[in-house]
Amino acid sequence: MNRLEGRNALVTGAARGIGRAIAEALAAEGADVAINYQSSEADAVSLAQEIGTLGRRTLLFKGDVGQRSTWTSMIGKIRQDWGRLDILVNNAGITRDKTLRKMTDEDWLAVLQTNLNACYFGVSAVMNMMIEQKFGRIVNISSFVGQAGNFGQANYAASKGGIIAFTKTAAMELAKYNVTCNALAPGFTETGMLAKVPEQVRAQILTRIPMGRFGKPEEIAKAVLFLAADADYVTGQQINVNGGVYM
Numbered sequence: 001m002n003r004l005e006g007r008n009a010l011v012t013g014a015a016r017g018i019g020r021a022i023a024e025a026l027a028a029e030g031a032d033v034a035i036n037y038q039s040s041e042a043d044a045v046s047l048a049q050e051i052g053t054l055g056r057r058t059l060l061f062k063g064d065v066g067q068r069s070t071w072t073s074m075i076g077k078i079r080q081d082w083g084r085l086d087i088l089v090n091n092a093g094i095t096r097d098k099t100l101r102k103m104t105d106e107d108w109l110a111v112l113q114t115n116l117n118a119c120y121f122g123v124s125a126v127m128n129m130m131i132e133q134k135f136g137r138i139v140n141i142s143s144f145v146g147q148a149g150n151f152g153q154a155n156y157a158a159s160k161g162g163i164i165a166f167t168k169t170a171a172m173e174l175a176k177y178n179v180t181c182n183a184l185a186p187g188f189t190e191t192g193m194l195a196k197v198p199e200q201v202r203a204q205i206l207t208r209i210p211m212g213r214f215g216k217p218e219e220i221a222k223a224v225l226f227l228a229a230d231a232d233y234v235t236g237q238q239i240n241v242n243g244g245v246y247m
């Protein structure tokens, strides 16, 4: 316990789903946690209260991670109030599922902006601080879809595959400063994102998962915790937490 005492973290899209489980796990291990959210205000406030009851500090940031200006203000405030940032988890993500024949440019661009461009904005916003500290742990949430592809998800697959390639390059460039950068690729996980998938399709998906069940957000969070707290000599990797759906 308290493996992250004295560390602080920023988790994007932290109010609900996988991001919330990650924020809770980091705080439970002793980290102060800054919470980014876009629209889930009540959930973000309740998360901040929950983290406060653990005796940890929090900062609440409402903002679209696909905009550079959101990062400028979040990192400026963290620098001012906390003086450093040890852990960044780029978790926020969206889907706009359509086959290529139905996909619009807007569907493509929106998913790339929120999932991939935000990841670049985030890493570029925090890297100077982490380089100065000679310490940083960056975890980018990808997806097995970025490795395997998935019907109706060309935009999402491209964004998540891009995250893996981006992560490896950032890892190479930042390694000598003791800043690690890894991608975590979940399989189908029980959150609002999966709930949007029609019941019949979810039943079909289950038949493809060797472990025969969907993942839980807490199971993804455990792997993030490993990367943030224990994986000092792990960088440029993609860690798969997917019940075997892609091997």
Ligand SMILES: NC(=O)c1ccc[n+]([C@@H]2O[C@H](COP(=O)([O-])OP(=O)(O)OC[C@H]3O[C@@H](n4cnc5c(N)ncnc54)[C@H](OP(=O)(O)O)[C@@H]3O)[C@@H](O)[C@H]2O)c1
Pocket (backbone or CB within 6 Å): 012, 013, 014, 015, 016, 017, 018, 019, 036, 037, 038, 039, 040, 041, 063, 064, 065, 066, 091, 092, 093, 094, 114, 141, 142, 143, 144, 185, 186, 187, 188, 189, 190, 191, 192, 193, 194
């Ligand atoms: N669930 C799965 O099966 C699965 C599988 C593989 C990978 N993933 C990845 O895991 C991550 C979390 O997904 P989830 O399943 O927890 O999804 P979710 O339940 O739909 O939650 C998405 C989160 O992203 C935030 N978000 C979306 N657009 C944002 C923006 N522009 N700026 C800031 N925050 C934004 C949302 O914030 P608000 O609610 O505040 O708007 C919300 O907290 C995503 O990157 C997703 O691609 C999920």
